[in-house]
Amino acid sequence: MENNAVISIEQVIDYIENHLSEKIDLETVSTTVNYSKYHLHRMFTETVGLTIHDYVQRRQLTEAAKLLVFSDKPIIEIAFICGYESQQSFTTAFTAMYKTSPAQYRDKQEFYPLLLQVVIHNKKVNTTLTKNNIRFATIEDIPSWMELLRLVVDGYPVLDETDYLHKLKICIQNKQALVLKDGDLLIGALAFSIPPCCIEFLGIHPQYRKRGIQKFFLDALIEDYYPEQDICITTYRKGDRADTGYRKELQKLGFAERELLIEFGYPTQRFVLTAKCSETNDKRLSSNKTEI
Structure with missing residues (x-):
């Protein structure tokens, strides 16, 4: 990504963040920054990983969720403040994303964001990184890890930062946390638990999502640390409007759908990446059965 393009996206994000109380669409933003809509x-999509529409909606609903928990403003007023023209349209959008109505969300008094403001960097992306650059995380990596977490929070519904930080420290102590950096920028992180081998967190900086970094981490986990083991992870269920592409990405990486779950009150689904040795054994068993 060229620096001038990054600077333009920064301008777009600044504009959106300063106008979250208004109705924002692609045409309005393109006119403001003097770019063609196409x-x-x-x-924007290449840099941030979301369309402008998706970014705006998630940011507005996140601000709405914050007001529901930390203010006593009426729901209809919050709807108007966050760019919605009616309480009904706001309630429909909020419920689709948060899986609960605004009134029920307020009653729980537990705020969590759909998306925080994206902060992008101006450095040139390093295209020579490989899985060999991945290393175990240390306590010193925690601040940059948490910054990355906030950038990719759209993939982790019902996130509690305090609880997450406690678990992250345990993963680091147990050498169950891996990181990849481009210079001083943390661009990828993976935390896992064993046994069985389950990915608890896999976050890639938005500007690196199309660089194959996810596969680097999987290759490192499978080849260098836990060969001959299935790997599981949970993500959004099919059709969940809050999913920004995580299911599709897991399927591209070879994960297969498994059982439906409820985690922290949120509907999810488990995915499994079958170990190569298991696949080989399965083929051998099938071959033996055929011969018999």
Whole structure:
């Protein structure tokens, strides 16, 4: 990503963040930054990992969730503040993303974001990184890890940072946390638990999501640390409007759907990446059965 493109996206994000109380669409933003709608859509999606529409909706609903928990403003007023023209349209959008109505969310008094403001960097992306650059995380990596977490929070519904930080420290102490850096920028992180081998967190910086970094981490986990083991992970269920592409990415990486779950009150689904040795054994068993 060229620096001038990054700077343009920073301008777009600044504009959106300063106008979250208004109705924002691609045409309005493209006119403001003097770019064609097609070019802006492509550039924004490549850099941030979301369309402008998805970014705006998640940011507005996150601000709405914050007001529901930390203010006593009426729901209809919150709807207007966050860019919605009616309480009904706000309630429909909020419920689709948070899996609970605004009133029920307020009653729980537990705020968690759908998306925080994306902060992008201006450095040139390093295209020479491989899985060999991945290392175990240390306590010193925690601040940058948490910054990355906030960038990819859209993939982790019902996130409690305090609880997460406690578990992260345990993973680091047990050497169950891996990181990849581009210079001083943390661009990828993976935390896992054993046994069985379950990925608890796999976060990639938005500007590196199309660089194959996810596969680097999986290859490192399978080849260098836990060969001959199935790997599981949970993510959004099919059709969940809060999913920004995590299911599709897991399927591209070879994960297969398994059972439906409820985690922290949120509907999810488990995915499993079968170990190569298990696949080989399965083929051998099938071959033996055929011969018999």
